[in-house]
Amino acid sequence: xxxxxxxxxxxxxxxxxxxxxxxxxxxxxxxxxxxxxxxxxxxxxxxxxxxxxxxxxxxxxxxxxxxxxxxxxxxxxxxxxxxxxxxxxxxxxxxxxxxxxxxxxxxxxxxxxxxxxxxxxxxxxxxxxxxxxxxxxxxxxxxxxxxxxxxxxxxxxxxxxxxxxxxxxxxxxxxxxxxxxxxxxxxxxxxxxxxxxxxxxxxxxxxxxxxxxxxxxxxxxxxxxxxxxxxxxxxxxxxxxxxxxxxxxxxxxxxxxxxxxxxxxxxxxxxxxxxxxxxxxxxxxxxxxxxxxxxxxxxxxxxxxxxxxxxxxxxxxxxxxxxxxxxxxxxxxxxxxxxxxxxxxxxxxxxxxxxxxxxxxxxxxxxxxxxxxxxxxxxxxxxxxxxxxxxxxxxxxxxxxxxxxxxxxx
Ligand code: HEM
Numbered sequence: 279x280x281x282x283x284x285x286x287x288x289x290x291x292x293x294x295x296x297x298x299x300x301x302x303x304x305x306x307x308x309x310x311x312x313x314x315x316x317x318x319x320x321x322x323x324x325x326x327x328x329x330x331x332x333x334x335x336x337x338x339x340x341x342x343x344x345x346x347x348x349x350x351x352x353x354x355x356x357x358x359x360x361x362x363x364x365x366x367x368x369x370x371x372x373x374x375x376x377x378x379x380x381x382x383x384x385x386x387x388x389x390x391x392x393x394x395x396x397x398x399x400x401x402x403x404x405x406x407x408x409x410x411x412x413x414x415x416x417x418x419x420x421x422x423x424x425x426x427x428x429x430x431x432x433x434x435x436x437x438x439x440x441x442x443x444x445x446x447x448x449x450x451x452x453x454x455x456x457x458x459x460x461x462x463x464x465x466x467x468x469x470x471x472x473x474x475x476x477x478x479x480x481x482x483x484x485x486x487x488x489x490x491x492x493x494x495x496x497x498x499x500x501x502x503x504x505x506x507x508x509x510x511x512x513x514x515x516x517x518x519x520x521x522x523x524x525x526x527x528x529x530x531x532x533x534x535x536x537x538x539x540x541x542x543x544x545x546x547x548x549x550x551x552x553x554x555x556x557x558x559x560x561x562x563x564x565x566x567x568x569x570x571x572x573x574x575x576x577x578x579x580x581x582x583x584x585x586x587x588x589x590x591x592x593x594x595x596x597x598x599x600x601x602x603x604x605x606x607x608x609x610x611x612x613x614x615x616x617x618x619x620x621x622x623x624x625x626x627x628x629x630x631x632x633x634x635x636x637x638x639x640x641x642x643x644x645x646x647x648x649x650x651x652x653x654x655x656x657x658x659x660x661x662x663x664x665x666x667x668x669x670x671x672x673x674x675x676x677x678x679x680x681x682x683x684x685x686x687x688x
Contacts, residue, residue, distance in 0.1 A: 292329075294321070295464070296674050300672035303574070303603065304604075307331050307603065307604030321597075330601060331601045332604075333608035333612075333628070335605075336576075336600045337628065341633040342585075344582045344583055345579040346580050346581075346582040347375065348376055349580070350371070353595075362468065365476070366475050369521050370521070372517075373519050374519070375577055382635075385515060385519065388501065388504050388510060388511060389523070392440065393639055402649070406649055409432060409649050420688060424536060425684045429536040433527055433530075433532055442496025443498075450477075456529075459677075461474075526638075527639065529678060531639075531643045531646050531647065534572050534643055537566060537572060539651070539661070540570065541566055541618050545618045548618060551621070558621060559652050560644075562651070563644055563647045564627060565618060565625060566647070567606075567630070568607075568625055569618045573602055573629065573630075573677060573678060574601070574677060575676065576600040576631055580595060581593065581598060602631065658688035
């Protein structure tokens with residue numbers, strides 16, 4: 279990929295969706311940070327956007343309320359109709375990550391309590407139990423595809439239990455969640471994914487109806503309660519919130535575990551250090567979030583007014599994409615940023631974002647990641663790759679960084 283200074287020129291097209299892009303992304307970001315840190319480009323659908331790659335700028339954009347998350351505020355009805363057909367729009371853009379200011383605060387407050395570090399600490403024993411059960415199932419086989427057999431089921435089981443989704447329906451959610459994440463970033467795929475959206479809505483409709491009759495201790499019941507209390511949550515917001523929690527709970531922590539194991543296997547001295555000093559797990563998790571963060575690019579934002587960054591004029595209505603993965607490798611913020619060091623101090627990475635949309639699930643993701651990696655290394659101390667590292671491929675997704683599969687032996 280070449281970089282051209284493109285002020286006043288046509289913006290080059292970037293396909294951020296491919297495995298090949300992910301493969302070359304870090305050197306590409308490094309060039310951009312040096313030569314063109316506010317980079318104007320064209321997405322595959324023809325839309326012009328700006329890619330922000332330096333740490334300071336990324337942090338500033340994420341904290342700046344001139345950058346708007348709610349597409350209803352920024353886009354014309356025609357643009358919205360083009361991007362999101364009605365049915366899908368209700369699900370995809372009525373949640374906190376697509377909201378600003380008071381709407382955002384209202385929606386986040388409704389679920390915030392369930393995700394505080396104290397509440398999440400209460401899940402520790404259960405997360406440990408789920409982790410051990412998953413490893414029991416593969417221990418005697420001596421090998422597994424770590425993504426499918428361990429990293430993926432763990433966070434799904436946890437979020438499904440929190441929401442009150444019965445065990446027999448979990449597999450369905452994996453499929454739905456994958457399809458919806460792909461489609462939500464590719465308007466041209468939304469129509470194709472319609473049956474999935476419909477199945478999701480139908481399933482949730484039944485679950486909500488059931489919890490209205492038989493309220494339990496789960497999050498769905500708590501949200502229904504908030505809905506029936508009046509103005510706090512509309513029906514559309516309820517469905518959208520559930521979708522956000524399911525997708526966020528499915529698509530991210532899997533990659534913290536998968537990318538974390540990969541980073542450790544690629545850096546045997548770090549792996550040895552962690553095995554010998556399990557108390558390093560907290561800083562190891564932070565380093566994985568920095569080095570191979572599961573969320574490569576923050577979700578779309580639009581400039582609510584003209585904003586000037588490094589002499590580039592981002593015009594009102596322009597789309598802005600913050601490259602968290604690039605900010606986390608910024609040499610002006612991190613010493614030797616391309617070195618994976620589980621003992622790194624002052625690791626203020628942006629892996630969970632920043633500002634009002636800072637990840638709600640961060641305490642849960644950290645706990646799941648810590649328990650998963652420590653248990654894996656304790657029970658399978660001889661863990662190693664079961665394939666040539668060169669054959670490993672990043673999933674072709676837009677926002678995320680995660681492996682398609684990770685074959686290991688132990
Ligand atoms: C390692 C795992 C995870 C990573 C790396 C991660 C990362 C992020 C990032 C970067 C954002 C901000 C996006 C932006 O500003 O555009 C975010 C927001 C969010 N995350 Fe996570 N996440 C993880 C796990 C989870 C989990 C397990 C949950 C809960 C089930 C969750 C729920 C959320 C929610 C609800 C938001 C929106 C917050 C808001 O708009 O106020 N995340 N996450």
